[in-house]
Amino acid sequence: MIPPNADHTKPRTPQASEAVIADLMMPHQANNLRRPSVFGGVIMSMVDRCAALSAMRHASGQATTLSIDRILFKEPIHVGELVEVRSRVVHVGRTSMSVLAHVYAENIATGERRHTNECWLTFVHLDQMGKPAPVPPLQLQTQEDRDLHDQAARRREASLAERV
Numbered sequence: 600m601i602p603p604n605a606d607h608t609k610p611r612t613p614q615a616s617e618a619v620i621a622d623l624m625m626p627h628q629a630n631n632l633r634r635p636s637v638f639g640g641v642i643m644s645m646v647d648r649c650a651a652l653s654a655m656r657h658a659s660g661q662a663t664t665l666s667i668d669r670i671l672f673k674e675p676i677h678v679g680e681l682v683e684v685r686s687r688v689v690h691v692g693r694t695s696m697s698v699l700a701h702v703y704a705e706n707i708a709t710g711e712r713r714h715t716n717e718c719w720l721t722f723v724h725l726d727q728m729g730k731p732a733p734v735p736p737l738q739l740q741t742q743e744d745r746d747l748h749d750q751a752a753r754r755r756e757a758s759l760a761e762r763v
């Protein structure tokens with residue numbers, strides 16, 4: 600539910616929407632390869648849930664996934680590793696939000712931590728009738744904020760140009 604007193608005109612920083620979820624990978628989350636690694640769908644689900652938290656945080660309300668861009672599995676994640684997803688809103692339109700999520704895998708025994716995936720997602724803020732609703736502006740503070748904002752803007756333009 601949208602808090603009745605949420606001010607959707609007040610700018611919010613990308614940092615304010617930061618979300619983190621983490622999970623220890625268990626045997627039932629592995630694929631059936633000869634040398635099993637964690638099933639890609641497990642990681643995609645974690646990315647979607649974490650990014651949704653960022654979108655809901657920014658919008659102070661409900662948000663639905665409009666798109667999940669390319670997610671590249673550069674290296675396997677193993678059972679027994681701790682997977683951490685971190686995300687934040689990096690661009691907003693009128694009702695949509697672009698979220699960037701990073702995935703890290705940590706070998707708890709050695710402390711080795713790898714950046715394994717990056718994913719861009721788009722969410723739409725929905726009002727209580729389930730219709731797209733305005734989101735607060737994004738207040739960019741750092742050069743990194745501005746760079747990510749520009750990247751997301753280019754991705755959004757490309758995605759809109761492909762819209763059927």
Ligand SMILES: CC(C)(COP(=O)(O)OP(=O)(O)OC[C@H]1O[C@@H](n2cnc3c(N)ncnc32)[C@H](O)[C@@H]1OP(=O)(O)O)[C@@H](O)C(=O)NCCC(=O)NCCS
Binds near residue numbers: 663692695723
């Ligand atoms: C998300 C949804 C409500 C949007 O409905 P819609 O009729 O496309 O709404 P609109 O045309 O008003 O577009 C909403 C926003 O999405 C953006 N959008 C729509 N299609 C887009 C595309 N292909 N690429 C980028 N942005 C797009 C619009 O530009 C608009 O953003 P803006 O207000 O910031 O400009 C609708 O598509 C839906 O319900 N999809 C199913 C969602 C779902 O089930 N997700 C999985 C479960 S969570």
